[in-house]
Amino acid sequence: MPSARALTKILAAATLAASLGNVFSPTAAAQAQACFAYVANNNPSVSIYSVDAATGSLTDAGTASLGPMSSAFALAINPSQTFLYVGDNAGTGTWGFAIDADSGALTPLADSPFPVTNSLSLAVEPSGRFLIAALGGNVSSFRIDPATGGLERADTVVGGTPWSVTFEPSGQYVYVANVNSNNVSGFRLDADTGALTAVPGSPFSAGANPSRVVIEPSGRFLYVSNGNGSNLNAYSIDSDTGALSPISGSPFPTGVIPEAMAIDPSGRYLYVSNFQNNIDGFSIDPDTGALARLDGSPFPAGDSTALDLSMDPSGQFLYAANHDARKVTVLAVDANTGRLSLLSSVASPGFPLAIALVTCPTDPR
Numbered sequence: 001m002p003s004a005r006a007l008t009k010i011l012a013a014a015t016l017a018a019s020l021g022n023v024f025s026p027t028a029a030a031q032a033q034a035c036f037a038y039v040a041n042n043n044p045s046v047s048i049y050s051v052d053a054a055t056g057s058l059t060d061a062g063t064a065s066l067g068p069m070s071s072a073f074a075l076a077i078n079p080s081q082t083f084l085y086v087g088d089n090a091g092t093g094t095w096g097f098a099i100d101a102d103s104g105a106l107t108p109l110a111d112s113p114f115p116v117t118n119s120l121s122l123a124v125e126p127s128g129r130f131l132i133a134a135l136g137g138n139v140s141s142f143r144i145d146p147a148t149g150g151l152e153r154a155d156t157v158v159g160g161t162p163w164s165v166t167f168e169p170s171g172q173y174v175y176v177a178n179v180n181s182n183n184v185s186g187f188r189l190d191a192d193t194g195a196l197t198a199v200p201g202s203p204f205s206a207g208a209n210p211s212r213v214v215i216e217p218s219g220r221f222l223y224v225s226n227g228n229g230s231n232l233n234a235y236s237i238d239s240d241t242g243a244l245s246p247i248s249g250s251p252f253p254t255g256v257i258p259e260a261m262a263i264d265p266s267g268r269y270l271y272v273s274n275f276q277n278n279i280d281g282f283s284i285d286p287d288t289g290a291l292a293r294l295d296g297s298p299f300p301a302g303d304s305t306a307l308d309l310s311m312d313p314s315g316q317f318l319y320a321a322n323h324d325a326r327k328v329t330v331l332a333v334d335a336n337t338g339r340l341s342l343l344s345s346v347a348s349p350g351f352p353l354a355i356a357l358v359t360c361p362t363d364p365r
Contacts, residue, residue, distance in 0.1 A: 040354040230254055
């Protein structure tokens with residue numbers, strides 16, 4: 001069990017940026033860039049920003065309001081980028097919005113909020129058919145109506161203390177970081193029914209209070225940040241069974257209380273925020289998945305700790321939710337070295353907890 005201080009920080013930070021729930025291939029990344037950014041605030045609102053493709057800078061484009069007594073906490077976007085789901089930590093349900101492709105504006109879906117309460121983390125399956133939610137004491141799958149975006153419960157698995165969920169690229173497997181159980185659960189998702197079945201060997205041992213989980217774009221390696229362990233566990237994924245095996249050298253040390261994670265679209269670099277207001281940067285060995293600290297790491301995260309990170313699909317920019325500073329910071333990514341440098345920031349009307357990006361195809365000419 002984490003200390004009261006650490007648990008409070010872990011609770012505040014245990015969200016899912018869409019970049020953790022959806023994986024971009026390097027080919028797709030080369031043809032896409034972010035057009036809009038959505039930021040969940042610790043109040044009944046989601047901020048909307050337009051993204052400058054050249055500089056990565058954000059411009060205020062409005063807000064979408066949740067109902068009274070709501071608290072936006074986790075975000076997930078479906079692969080076709082038509083629906084945004086907002087997990088509500090206050091217990092009123094999970095909100096759904098239709099995304100306007102031209103303006104980024106959000107329109108509430110019919111029957112929203114859906115009865116998916118206390119959502120700590122959300123992830124949409126890569127085909128867009130199912131949404132997975134970490135609901136504190138259980139993990140549940142929901143069918144997504146492709147026409148309306150509506151949610152219908154498909155299955156629930158009870159056990160562990162789930163705080164973060166993500167899919168591997170094929171959509172066969174979903175993984176869950178269990179913060180107080182000190183392990184990671186793996187499930188096979190039935191593509192027809194949405195049923196969740198534990199993969200062989202699940203749950204898999206992790207470090208102290210694992211709170212975030214992320215998979216690199218090829219789907220071969222999985223990483224978990226251990227909130228009270230000051231390190232990352234790294235695993236290889238068996239593509240036939242979904243089972244996890246520790247990577248040689250794991251766990252890898254990070255800064256104090258590692259938090260959010262993001263991987264660049266090429267799969268070469270892993271970034272991890274920490275409570276020293278920095279971002280640790282690592283290179284990923286393409287053969288083994290082992291991590292090596294980047295030159296110059298850690299890098300400044302902005303004016304306060306980043307409680308979420310989201311990578312632009314072009315790989316040029318990293319976005320950080322600076323919770324205490326009430327800002328979203330834009331960092332440039334050096335494609336050759338992975339080094340980060342501060343570019344700009346924009347104010348948030350609340351304390352930002354999660355970031356999700358909508359991408360737009362670039363002009364192929």
